[in-house]
Amino acid sequence: MTAILELRDVTKVYGSGASEVRALVGLDLIVRAGEMVAVMGPSGSGKSTLLTIAGSLEQPSSGEVLIEGVSLTGLPADERARLRRRRIGYVFQDYNLLPGLTASENISLPLELDGMKARKASAVARQVLEEMDLADRAGSFPDELSGGQRQRVAIGRALIGDRRLLLADEPSGALDTKAGEGVLRLLRKACKGGAAAVMATHDAQLAAWADRVVFVRDGVAVDHTSPAAGPESLLIADAEPPR
Ligand SMILES: Nc1ncnc2c1ncn2[C@@H]1O[C@H](COP(=O)(O)OP(=O)(O)OP(=O)(O)O)[C@@H](O)[C@H]1O
Numbered sequence: 642m643t644a645i646l647e648l649r650d651v652t653k654v655y656g657s658g659a660s661e662v663r664a665l666v667g668l669d670l671i672v673r674a675g676e677m678v679a680v681m682g683p684s685g686s687g688k689s690t691l692l693t694i695a696g697s698l699e700q701p702s703s704g705e706v707l708i709e710g711v712s713l714t715g716l717p718a719d720e721r722a723r724l725r726r727r728r729i730g731y732v733f734q735d736y737n738l739l740p741g742l743t744a745s746e747n748i749s750l751p752l753e754l755d756g757m758k759a760r761k762a763s764a765v766a767r768q769v770l771e772e773m774d775l776a777d778r779a780g781s782f783p784d785e786l787s788g789g790q791r792q793r794v795a796i797g798r799a800l801i802g803d804r805r806l807l808l809a810d811e812p813s814g815a816l817d818t819k820a821g822e823g824v825l826r827l828l829r830k831a832c833k834g835g836a837a838a839v840m841a842t843h844d845a846q847l848a849a850w851a852d853r854v855v856f857v858r859d860g861v862a863v864d865h866t867s868p869a870a871g872p873e874s875l876l877i878a879d880a881e882p883p884r
Contacts, residue, residue, distance in 0.1 A: 642673040644710065645806050645837035646695055651704035653690050653860075664690040665701070666860040674805075677829060677838040679851035687860040688841035692808045695839060696729050697721055709805060726754060730799030732809040736791050738783040744794045745770060745779040752802055769797040772827070796824055800831050807831055809840040812847075825850045 653665040664687045672678050680688045693699045694706060697713050706713045708728060713721055731737070738747050748769050749762035757765075770776050773793040783791055792812070799807055812824050825847060828838045840851065848854050856863045 642675060644671050645674050645708070646670070646672040646839065647707040648695060649705040651694060651701045651706065653694060654702045664860050665694070668860070668862045670855065670862060672837045672839055674835050674837055675832050676853065677832050677840065677851045679848035679854045680839060680841045680857055681843070681848055681854055682857035686857045688857055689810055691857065692810050692839060692841055696731055696808045697725050726751060727803065728805045730804040730807045732795050732799045732812050736795040738791060738795060740783050743780050743782055744775060744786065747783070747794055748798045748801055751798060755802065765801060769801055773797050793824070796827060800827060805836050807836055807838040809838065811842055812840055821847065
């Protein structure tokens, strides 16, 4: 199976001197098409940093990031931006919805940025909103939506178009269990269609939906299949994935 995301020996250092923080240390990770990987670990262990670097929103201090085999190192900024816009979908904790755009416009924007005609993009957005059970909120602005509805709009936006890599940071944070599972179902569906997903979560129930769980501690990744993974891996291994 094609590797959609590959992190090779990635280290990320914030600050310098006494305030230096090594958020990721020599991290290797391969996520293949069709695969959903959960990233778990204590607060401050580097999960969000892993996602922002995988999504090329930040550069590693050293090491390499490849998306569909293409190394981001040395790629001109405009090409990196295009790859990010077309191939990577993000669902981040604060949703990043644009407050001046409606739910429908927030979803259709990435398609329009890629040159799709406004009318067609809005038809695609309508379909996504229907799938998200939000068809009646198409014209609502983010501040008129509940936290859970905003999150679903953000997920709709992340899944739209020909995305290959989906990155989700606590994707069900604001949702109740049923709605949270709905989100996971949508991510899994995208993976079935050939995408790869990486999701950071504190929730072992949600992590049980993943094909693989990577534990991060102090910026170092330990795959749960490794015998060194510790007792949490047993918790995950024993959990019944609610597919
Ligand atoms: N922009 C930044 N500048 C300085 N330090 C940062 C920055 N971003 C993250 N860090 C530090 O890097 C480390 C890893 O942070 P990160 O946000 O990746 O952890 P996390 O596992 O996602 O935490 P949480 O579960 O609380 O969201 C922490 O020590 C954090 O304080």
